[in-house]
Amino acid sequence: MSLYTVIGAGGFIGARLVAALRERGESVYAPARGDPELFNRDLGRVFYCAGLTGDFMVRPFDTVEAHVGLLSHVLRDARFGRLIYLSSTRLYDSLGDQGGREDDVLAFDVAAPRNVYDLSKALGENLCLARSGGRASVARLSNVFDASDDAGGFLSDLLKRARREKTITLDSSPQSGRDYIHADDVIAGLLAMDAHDAEGIVNIARGVAISNAEIAEVFTAHGWTLELTGAAAPPHGPTCDVSRLAALGVSARDVRDVLGQVLRGFEV
Incomplete structure (x- = not known):
């Protein structure tokens, strides 16, 4: 039995991750928002699912706090072994038909209000990939249903x-x-990333x-x-490249x- 922490466990994907992990017998810590114990205990292996989607335009500051603020605190101050940060394939949108690969160089209009979502997710990714001491990876989720x-x-x-x-x-x-990708296939992809200690960025999509x-x-x-x-x-x-996901043994239906x-x- 391993120790897992799911940050954002009350959300759509977070709740399903908690259920899947507990079903296979894992010990899961699902902290409530603002739980001080988050920085006073060993978190084990972390899934960072906190974030805003549909209401990010009317809650821009909460969006940045969820995608970057709390994450930076966890990376800097918390005790954990590995962390998987849930991001979005929305980051490819500005690249048009040419986008969709994990190694694409992204492009954003910093003045566009909607890009508070994209920019904050991108910064969260950067912190994970460049400031975690090699302990964090990124899952870019496509359109989950x-x-x-x-x-x-x-x-x-x-x-x-x-x-x-x-x-x-x-x-x-x-x-x-x-x-589109079904939520069950997303969970399978995230668990595969964890099982294989996947590095870098992985598209969780149908392709x-x-x-x-x-x-x-x-x-x-x-x-x-x-x-x-x-x-x-x-x-x-764009349509996502899913070769990295396939290499982990997962193919969305x-x-x-x-x-x-x-x-x-x-x-x-």
Whole structure:
């Protein structure tokens, strides 16, 4: 049995990590926000899941504190063996179609308000990679989805609507797409990074962009009507290289297969 600490254990991914680790018999410390014991005990192996996603624009200072402030304190003052910092493949967005590899040199407009998320995550990554004494690595998560109530994002929200509605209209472009990955596959990727003491940055993604039109086809095949009324638009963001994840023995499932399984469960 090993000792683990999950910082941000109350969040979407953090809570699932705690459950997965405890299910296999590990000792897990899940500190509440502001817990002073965080700096008074051995943390063992740390998953740093604290962060803001959907509300970062209205809470910019909390975003920086979660992504950088608390992290810097942990790296400098806490006792731990290894740390995995959860970041985001959103950092590739400014690179367009050319982005998606972990060794890409990132580019940001420092004056763009939305980039408080990207810049703070990038700084968190830098602290982990350059200031941890080789004890920290970075997991860049793609667009995570799940059908549970606490899941957020386009695809998660769509599945929650599908529980209640058989006909759904969205003001979204059929051509737009994202590199989606189910939450269970994210947990598998994070645990593999931990098991192999993965170094540097690892994309936790499927590596394939699925368009809204393809999603609609899955819904149609299972008895739903999904109407997309948005104007034509290019795919959103680059497709991630997942060779490093594959080298750890993890391959995320095809999003269409996962969606079909979820929708079949709704039909029962």
